[in-house]
Amino acid sequence: xxxxxxxxxxxxxxxxxxxxxxxxxxxxQQVNMPPGxxxxxxxxxxxxxxxxxxxxITDEVGRLIDDLKQELNGGNSDEAAxxxxxxxxxxxxxxxxxxxxxxxxxxxxxxxxxxVEARSKSDFSIFRPHLEKVLELVHxxxxxxxPAEHPYDTLLDDYEPGMKTADVKTIFDGxxxxxxELIKAITSRKQVKDDFLYKKYNEKKLMDFGEDVxxxxxxxxxxxxxxxxxxxxxxxxxxxxxxxxTRYEDDNPIAMLFSTMHESGHAIYEQGINPDYERTPLAGxxxxxxxxxxSRMWENLVGRSLPFWEHFYPELKKTFPKQLEGVSxxxxxxxxxxxxxxxxxxxxxxxxxxxxxxxxxxxxxxxVEGNLAIKDLPEIWNTKMREYLGVTPPNDAKGVLQDxxxxxxxxxxFSTYALGNLISAQLxxxxxxxxxxxxxxxxxxxxxxxxxxxxxxxxxxxQKYEPQTLVENxxxxxxxxxxxxxxxxxxxxxxxxx
Amino acid sequence: xxxxxxxxxxxxxxxxxxxxxxxxxxxxQQVNMPPGxxxxxxxxxxxxxxxxxxxxITDEVGRLIDDLKQELNGGNSDEAAxxxxxxxxxxxxxxxxxxxxxxxxxxxxxxxxxxVEARSKSDFSIFRPHLEKVLELVHxxxxxxxPAEHPYDTLLDDYEPGMKTADVKTIFDGxxxxxxELIKAITSRKQVKDDFLYKKYNEKKLMDFGEDVxxxxxxxxxxxxxxxxxxxxxxxxxxxxxxxxTRYEDDNPIAMLFSTMHESGHAIYEQGINPDYERTPLAGxxxxxxxxxxSRMWENLVGRSLPFWEHFYPELKKTFPKQLEGVSxxxxxxxxxxxxxxxxxxxxxxxxxxxxxxxxxxxxxxxVEGNLAIKDLPEIWNTKMREYLGVTPPNDAKGVLQDxxxxxxxxxxFSTYALGNLISAQLxxxxxxxxxxxxxxxxxxxxxxxxxxxxxxxxxxxQKYEPQTLVENxxxxxxxxxxxxxxxxxxxxxxxxx
Numbered sequence: 001x002x003x004x005x006x007x008x009x010x011x012x013x014x015x016x017x018x019x020x021x022x023x024x025x026x027x028x029q030q031v032n033m034p035p036g037x038x039x040x041x042x043x044x045x046x047x048x049x050x051x052x053x054x055x056x057i058t059d060e061v062g063r064l065i066d067d068l069k070q071e072l073n074g075g076n077s078d079e080a081a082x083x084x085x086x087x088x089x090x091x092x093x094x095x096x097x098x099x100x101x102x103x104x105x106x107x108x109x110x111x112x113x114x115x116v117e118a119r120s121k122s123d124f125s126i127f128r129p130h131l132e133k134v135l136e137l138v139h140x141x142x143x144x145x146x147p148a149e150h151p152y153d154t155l156l157d158d159y160e161p162g163m164k165t166a167d168v169k170t171i172f173d174g175x176x177x178x179x180x181e182l183i184k185a186i187t188s189r190k191q192v193k194d195d196f197l198y199k200k201y202n203e204k205k206l207m208d209f210g211e212d213v214x215x216x217x218x219x220x221x222x223x224x225x226x227x228x229x230x231x232x233x234x235x236x237x238x239x240x241x242x243x244x245x246t247r248y249e250d251d252n253p254i255a256m257l258f259s260t261m262h263e264s265g266h267a268i269y270e271q272g273i274n275p276d277y278e279r280t281p282l283a284g285x286x287x288x289x290x291x292x293x294x295s296r297m298w299e300n301l302v303g304r305s306l307p308f309w310e311h312f313y314p315e316l317k318k319t320f321p322k323q324l325e326g327v328s329x330x331x332x333x334x335x336x337x338x339x340x341x342x343x344x345x346x347x348x349x350x351x352x353x354x355x356x357x358x359x360x361x362x363x364x365x366x367x368v369e370g371n372l373a374i375k376d377l378p379e380i381w382n383t384k385m386r387e388y389l390g391v392t393p394p395n396d397a398k399g400v401l402q403d404x405x406x407x408x409x410x411x412x413x414f415s416t417y418a419l420g421n422l423i424s425a426q427l428x429x430x431x432x433x434x435x436x437x438x439x440x441x442x443x444x445x446x447x448x449x450x451x452x453x454x455x456x457x458x459x460x461x462x463q464k465y466e467p468q469t470l471v472e473n474x475x476x477x478x479x480x481x482x483x484x485x486x487x488x489x490x491x492x493x494x495x496x497x498x
Numbered sequence: 499x500x501x502x503x504x505x506x507x508x509x510x511x512x513x514x515x516x517x518x519x520x521x522x523x524x525x526x527q528q529v530n531m532p533p534g535x536x537x538x539x540x541x542x543x544x545x546x547x548x549x550x551x552x553x554x555i556t557d558e559v560g561r562l563i564d565d566l567k568q569e570l571n572g573g574n575s576d577e578a579a580x581x582x583x584x585x586x587x588x589x590x591x592x593x594x595x596x597x598x599x600x601x602x603x604x605x606x607x608x609x610x611x612x613x614v615e616a617r618s619k620s621d622f623s624i625f626r627p628h629l630e631k632v633l634e635l636v637h638x639x640x641x642x643x644x645p646a647e648h649p650y651d652t653l654l655d656d657y658e659p660g661m662k663t664a665d666v667k668t669i670f671d672g673x674x675x676x677x678x679e680l681i682k683a684i685t686s687r688k689q690v691k692d693d694f695l696y697k698k699y700n701e702k703k704l705m706d707f708g709e710d711v712x713x714x715x716x717x718x719x720x721x722x723x724x725x726x727x728x729x730x731x732x733x734x735x736x737x738x739x740x741x742x743x744t745r746y747e748d749d750n751p752i753a754m755l756f757s758t759m760h761e762s763g764h765a766i767y768e769q770g771i772n773p774d775y776e777r778t779p780l781a782g783x784x785x786x787x788x789x790x791x792x793s794r795m796w797e798n799l800v801g802r803s804l805p806f807w808e809h810f811y812p813e814l815k816k817t818f819p820k821q822l823e824g825v826s827x828x829x830x831x832x833x834x835x836x837x838x839x840x841x842x843x844x845x846x847x848x849x850x851x852x853x854x855x856x857x858x859x860x861x862x863x864x865x866v867e868g869n870l871a872i873k874d875l876p877e878i879w880n881t882k883m884r885e886y887l888g889v890t891p892p893n894d895a896k897g898v899l900q901d902x903x904x905x906x907x908x909x910x911x912f913s914t915y916a917l918g919n920l921i922s923a924q925l926x927x928x929x930x931x932x933x934x935x936x937x938x939x940x941x942x943x944x945x946x947x948x949x950x951x952x953x954x955x956x957x958x959x960x961q962k963y964e965p966q967t968l969v970e971n972x973x974x975x976x977x978x979x980x981x982x983x984x985x986x987x988x989x990x991x992x993x994x995x996x
Contacts, residue, residue: 017545020538025522033739036721040518040736040776047515051549223534238538241531278538 002071005079008064011055012086013279018052023235027243030229046105053101057093065090078274078282081464085281088161095144100137107133108409115407122397124378127407132374134409135367142368152368155412159288160419162466165365167479168415171422172358175481179354180388182488186339186351187390189496194335199323201253209319210246210260213312217298218451219244219264220271232259234266234295239278242270252347254336261303265295268451272459287467288413289479290458292420293427300350300421301428301487302450306333307442334495341389343398350421351488355388357418360403364411423471425484427458430475500569503577506562509553510584511777516550521733525741528727544603551599555591563588576772576780579962583779586659593642598635605631606907613905620895622876625905630872632907633865640866650866653910657786658917660964663863665977666913669920670856673979677852678886680986684837684849685888687994692833697821699751707817708744708758711810715796716949717742717762718769730757732764732793737776740768750845752834759801763793766949770957785965786911787977788956790918791925798848798919799926799985800948804831805940832993839887841896848919849986853886855916858901862909921969923982925956928973 022045029041065087072080111130118127142154150165157163211226229245236242244263248256269285277283285291302308306329309316313332317324324332339349345356363380366372372380381400386392393399405413432438435449442450457474468478492498520543527539563585570578609628616625640652648663655661709724727743734740742761746754767783775781783789800806804827807814811830815822822830837847843854861878864870870878879898884890891897903911930936933947940948955972966976990996 013541014545014549017542018549021519021523021542021546024526024542025519028522028526032723032725034719034721034723034741036718037735037739040738043511043777044515044519044522044735047512048519051512051516051553055549220534221532223532225530225532237535237542240538241535279541 002068004064004068004071008061008068008086009280011058011061011064012281015052015056016279016281016283018048018055020237022048022052024237027235027237030231030233031227031245050098053093053098057090061086062090062094078276078464082277082280082282085463089281092145092158096141097144100140100144104137104141104409107137108407111407111409112404115401115404119397119401122395122401124396124400127401128374128377131377131406134406135374135411137409138368138411150365152365152412155368156415159413159416160467161287162468163287163289163419167468168361168419169365171479171481172361172415172418175354175418175422175485176358176388178481178485179351179488182485182492183339183341183351183355183389185498186492186496187341189498191340192334192338192495193331194338196323196327196332197254197335198252201320201323203248203253203256205319206248206253206256207246207260209316210257212315213257213303214260214264214268214298216445217261217264217268217302217447219268223271224267226260226263232263234263234270236267236270236284239271239273239275239283242267258299258303258336262295262299265298266291268298268454269294269459272455273462274460277462277464282462282464284463286461286463286465286470288416289419289423290467290470292417293423294454294458296420297424297428301424302442302447304333304337304350305439305442307439309333309336310443311445337491337495339492339496341391343385343391343393344402351492352389354418354421354484357414359384359388360414361418364414368411419467419479422479422481422484423467425487426471426475426477426480427454428487429483500566502562502566502569506559506566506584507778509556509559509562510779513550513554514777514779514781516546516553518735520546520550522735525733525735528729528731529725529743548596551591551596555588559584560588560592576774576962580775580778580780583961587779590643590656594639595642598638598642602635602639602907605635606905609905609907610902613899613902617895617899620893620899622894622898625899626872626875629875629904632904633872633909635907636866636909648863650863650910653866654913657911657914658965659785660966661785661787661917665966666859666917667863669977669979670859670913670916673852673916673920673983674856674886676979676983677849677986680983680990681837681839681849681853681887683996684990684994685839687996689838690832690836690993691829692836694821694825694830695752695833696750699818699821701746701751701754703817704746704751704754705744705758707814708755710813711755711801712758712762712766712796714943715759715762715766715800715945717766721769722765724758724761730761732761732768734768734782737769737771737773737781740765756797756801756834760793760797763796764789766796766952767792767957770953771960772958775960775962780960780962782961784959784961784963784968786914787917787921788965788968790915791921792952792956794918795922795926799922800940800945802831802834802848803937803940805937807831807834808941809943835989835993837990837994839889841883841889841891842900849990850887852916852919852982855912857882857886858912859916862912866909917965917977920977920979920982921965923985924969924973924975924978925952926985927981 025041025045025048029037033041065083069083069087072083074080107130111127111134114130115127118124138155142151145154148154152165156165156168215221223240224242224244226244226246228247230247232244232246234242234244244260244267246256246260246263266285269291273283273285285294309329309332313329317327337349339351341352342348345353348356359381362384363372363377367374378396378400382393385399405411431450431453435441435453438450441447458470461470465473472478489498523539523543523546527535531539563581567581567585570581572578605628609625609632612625612628616622636653640649643652646652650663654663654666713719721738722740722742724742724744726745728745730742730744732740732742742758742765744754744758744761764783767789771781771783783792807827807830811827815825835847837849839850840846843851846854857879860882861870861875865872876894876898880891883897903909929948929951933939933951936948939945956968959968963971970976
């Protein structure tokens with residue numbers, strides 16, 4: 001390896017170390033920290049982030065990247081990919097002035113507080129001036145970059161490298177009518193029974209059950225752990241220390257199982273990345289959508305499938321004999337797949353979830369285009385909810401104020417959730433073509449071939465490929481909605497007898 | 499505040515933030531980390547330590563310290579103290595070349611591995627060449643500094659700023675014969691009964707009991723937490739996030755209570771430091787000995803006292819009625835204060851503990867002076883054990899190989915344990931003069947006046963004063979052994995009827 005490459009790797013390695021250290025501090029903040037620790041923790045995280053930035057955007061790092069790019073002259077090697085990603089991140093980081101980052105931190109922090117208050121009082125007017133300021137900064141952020149086809153492209157690219165707004169629009173425009181149609185068909189049918197899911201389930205037993213499930217998935221406990229936290233998440237301290245959190249909700253205990261499976265999907269991805277990528281920009285999943293494809297796959301395509309519960313339901317019934325007394329496998333399966341248009345995204349079922357996302361994407365694009373005044377947001381939100389899902393938020397808390405994202409300036413993020421769903425189904429079709437009797441394997445609790453397929457085709461590559469390239473390499477097609485619609489139609493056709 | 503002071507504080511604040519972040523990573527490593535995380539964690543900690551060092555020893559920081567020292571021209575203000583401590587640390591840090599630090603890290607890491615193996619095989623010859631190398635580096639380290647009265651001074655100063663080897667020698671020379679005499683007197687008496695301490699005690703109940711005790715001491719749970727770890731320790735992430743760990747040992751369950759009290763003493767100190775010192779070099783306890791005075795005070799002078807158990811014993815007996823059936827308060831009190839010359843320092847009782855330390859100090863000084871060949875260490879160790887404590891180690895594992903310190907290059911550290919004991923008794927005498935009926939207050943479980951006294955006289959000052967100055971300011975005398983001997987003589991006189 002050339003001396004310059006060695007040098008660059010050392011510089012980037014330090015930056016990566018600081019980032020991972022910050023992740024440890026962030027995890028601790030959610031999982032362990034006593035309330036008093038908050039203020040100092042904020043400062044410590046700010047310092048680490050500032051130093052990581054300083055260490056990254058030095059002229060030396062810029063020169064090394066340029067020199068090495070010339071030396072390697074493209075190609076498909078890991079080194080070339082590392083240089084591409086490092087160069088992209090470097091270019092982005094250099095364009096955004098530190099003063100802007102500081103301003104954004106302050107604005108977001110105030111916007112977050114206002115959002116908390118606004119949501120608790122269900123009063124959008126409290127949040128409105130802050131969201132206007134957030135949007136102003138979003139416009140300013142966009143202005144640091146060369147003009148794109150669409151201004152929203154600049155935002156999207158931070159979460160889905162290489163993805164264009166036009167691509168997402170095309171995909172969603174194809175998906176929307178089919179999904180609305182499916183939901184209409186479902187809601188015309190007899191609803192399934194699911195009252196038994198809302199009985200009292202022992203938290204410890206549920207947690208143990210979830211941990212047993214993800215052990216079988218292939219989550220490696222010698223390189224991870226699960227804790228409780230107010231919000232479930234996955235976080236990576238190294239390829240050999242990938243942790244998840246889960247939560248227990250009194251009014252929806254079974255959700256804990258699916259949350260554990262979901263986060264384990266993120267974690268299994270991270271645990272499977274080529275260890276040679278450690279401390280380089282290739283470490284970590286390639287994009288939010290591909291990450292979400294992994295979490296949603298284990299949660300939904302595996303964890304809410306009939307073969308899965310053919311294996312696990314007897315055990316669950318043994319663990320909760322009273323709660324599930326008289327509940328057949330089929331009834332349980334239908335219950336955990338109940339479709340019901342509802343107000344809150346995070347509680348949405350598989351069939352309606354994407355519509356929540358499309359609504360948000362449309363509003364974000366309109367805001368960025370300047371075609372939507374913030375003051376009109378609640379009204380337009382409610383109108384779209386009626387149109388897509390047939391429900392009307394009774395107040396802003398259950399409408400436009402439900403998500404945290406905008407208060408943190410995260411505009412451009414939402415579509416990745418829906419794209420993740422689509423990718424999961426694309427991969428699922430390909431896997432079923434490649435693996436003999438995948439359903440049969442799942443029915444016996446054997447996930448090894450499935451995991452092996454994901455390791456080989458997705459996980460190991462880390463950030464080597466951009467999401468569209470990765471998906472195309474593996475499935476032969478860029479991200480597309482057809483497999484997901486086929487999946488939903490087949491699944492809900494059977495459940496609701498369409 | 500002058501602009502330069504502002505600048506210096508900001509630079510030092512960043513260095514402090516990085517140090518605190520490293521502490522979070524260290525805590526996590528001991529408390530939570532899955533085994534796989536080890537390698538990356540080592541790298542992350544190395545990077546943080548390197549960056550903190552880089553950020554600290556810049557010419558700019560040096561200039562700011564010099565300019566400000568001239569500007570302030572001494573005095574007793576917090577700013578002047580901060581400059582003194584920053585200047586001292588800066589000077590030390592500048593003298594030690596980064597290449598040496600790297601070499602030391604490698605040598606220590608190998609020495610640690612050799613020590614683990616040597617101890618498990620009870621074979622000093624495995625550790626010997628490594629200890630020789632460690633000692634070589636210690637000599638090299640000393641050579642970076644201007645010649646001191648005694649070469650050992652340079653080492654001691656890192657743990658006890660301002661303390662001289664001659665001072666410690668004088669103190670210990672006075673203490674040794676009295677302590678040897680006391681132990682001889684005790685061992686000629688009838689031994690107390692303590693078999694009931696080694697029954698089976700429920701871990702959870704012991705942990706809860708300990709937490710109840712330290713809540714009454716004044717440990718603030720909104721600014722801390724207790725976890726389990728293989729080795730008990732205290733660690734500080736900010737004045738408002740000070741955590742402790744404890745452990746349960748099957749063969750000595752009650753030790754958990756005293757370990758919790760001990761660590762809470764360190765933590766209560768850290769929680770009580772002037773919050774204005776945050777992110778400055780004045781944050782944190784002033785020296786290891788003063789820190790140890792706080793932990794040993796709560797553990798021993800409070801936690802092994804009769805008034806303490808007059809309050810807590812009924813509760814303990816209610817918690818463990820079977821284990822303590824027929825055991826009177828007095829019998830329990832005597833049992834937890836049993837004196838028995840033994841081989842292992844960490845298990846030593848109050849009366850014998852200091853002799854373990856003196857032995858180590860004498861060996862360290864001889865090693866540093868070059869008057870002791872490493873190959874002769876086991877023999878000399880054993881001879882001194884016989885002389886001071888009347889016991890002979892049956893093997894090196896229970897002798898010269900028992901402590902981790904030397905493998906990590908920590909030479910100069912041990913005496914702080916004994917000095918801490920001495921300081922605790924000095925403070926105790928002064929407190930009893932200042933506080934009306936301290937014993938009576940403890941007997942009712944009221945520690946508020948005691949805590950208030952410590953807050954005012956010790957805790958709040960952080961590192962503003964060097965240890966000898968602090969002790970003299972508070973007690974009217976520098977560190978001295980007489981109060982400790984008075985304390986031991988009175989206590990054990992009563993227990994053993996001397």
